[in-house]
Amino acid sequence: MSSSLRHVLAWAALVASAMAADSPQRPLPAAPSSAWVKRLFDGWRAPVPPRHLVGNIYYVGAIGVSSYLITTSDGHILIDTGFEDTVPIIQHSVEQLGFRLADVKIILSSHAHIDHVGGHAQMKKLTGAQIAESAADGRTLESGGADDYIQWPKDTILYTPVKVDRIVADGEQVTLGGVTLTAHLTPGHTRGATTWTMEVAEGGVTRHVVFFSSASINPGTHLLNNPLYPEFVRDFEATIEKLKALPCDIFFAPHGGQFAMAEKFARLERGEKENPFVDPAGWKKLVTEAERALRDQLAVERAAK
Numbered sequence: 001m002s003s004s005l006r007h008v009l010a011w012a013a014l015v016a017s018a019m020a021a022d023s024p025q026r027p028l029p030a031a032p033s034s035a036w037v038k039r040l041f042d043g044w045r046a047p048v049p050p051r052h053l054v055g056n057i058y059y060v061g062a063i064g065v066s067s068y069l070i071t072t073s074d075g076h077i078l079i080d081t082g083f084e085d086t087v088p089i090i091q092h093s094v095e096q097l098g099f100r101l102a103d104v105k106i107i108l109s110s111h112a113h114i115d116h117v118g119g120h121a122q123m124k125k126l127t128g129a130q131i132a133e134s135a136a137d138g139r140t141l142e143s144g145g146a147d148d149y150i151q152w153p154k155d156t157i158l159y160t161p162v163k164v165d166r167i168v169a170d171g172e173q174v175t176l177g178g179v180t181l182t183a184h185l186t187p188g189h190t191r192g193a194t195t196w197t198m199e200v201a202e203g204g205v206t207r208h209v210v211f212f213s214s215a216s217i218n219p220g221t222h223l224l225n226n227p228l229y230p231e232f233v234r235d236f237e238a239t240i241e242k243l244k245a246l247p248c249d250i251f252f253a254p255h256g257g258q259f260a261m262a263e264k265f266a267r268l269e270r271g272e273k274e275n276p277f278v279d280p281a282g283w284k285k286l287v288t289e290a291e292r293a294l295r296d297q298l299a300v301e302r303a304a305k
């Protein structure tokens with residue numbers, strides 16, 4: 001082969017690989033900077049008034065990081081505590097609703113990222129509640145976020161470590177005062193991300209309620225051959241299938257934007273006859289979009305190989 005032909009072939013290969021890397025439509029995301037993460041988080045910290053959602057479920061979180069209070073005759077269950085500085089917002093919200101923070105007996109999590117469990121240590125101190133957690137996210141909680149696979153700057157992801165009181169397996173139930181929540185391990189966003197489900201009866205109708213774990217791909221995560229999380233693709237695909245199979249009339253999520261919270265709160269305020277949180281189509285759309293994001297990034301990574 002002549003050197004000029006070799007040169008042309010090498011050039012063609014380079015162009016082809018660049019084009020492949022460009023298709024289908026977007027480049028691989030880079031790990032974000034500290035400043036970017038801080039801006040993102042700061043947009044989520046403001047208080048919002050607490051609300052009754054459905055049955056015995058209340059919103060007690062901040063504007064961009066959710067916390068859910070599930071009341072029972074034997075004390076309360078709290079899902080997610082936001083950042084450490086969300087804890088006073090939760091306390092104020094619980095009291096505004098006429099409940100006592102000291103009656104929180106069990107703390108659960110959607111997933112062990114700082115914006116959802118950063119307040120666990122402080123909340124446990126204030127209430128003496130028991131923390132129930134999946135094994136994988138339990139390790140992350142006890143490490144204060146240090147053992148997470150996420151490639152974000154450490155100064156943005158670490159939080160006060162806290163001891164887990166009870167490990168929950170897939171399908172295991174947590175019961176308090178006659179209220180039962182079921183854990184569905186939905187790993188991917190974190191290794192131990194957990195979707196919780198329960199039933200509520202309202203107006204003679206029983207509704208399937210889903211507290212979604214999150215299933216987004218953390219910016220900067222490489223899905224294929226990721227040495228920090230080699231099982232990522234297998235786990236994420238199984239999670240999507242599991243979410244598709246969950247019966248769901250009403251869903252809530254760790255971030256309001258994931259379940260059109262602002263719009264649904266506004267409809268609640270207008271006093272619509274139908275509970276705006278009944279939204280099985282919204283749930284299907286969310287799962288479909290999570291699956292599409294996975295497929296898209298996998299296609300980009302496979303093409304770039």
Ligand SMILES: [Zn+2]
Nearest residue numbers: 111113189214
């Ligand atoms: Zn997260």
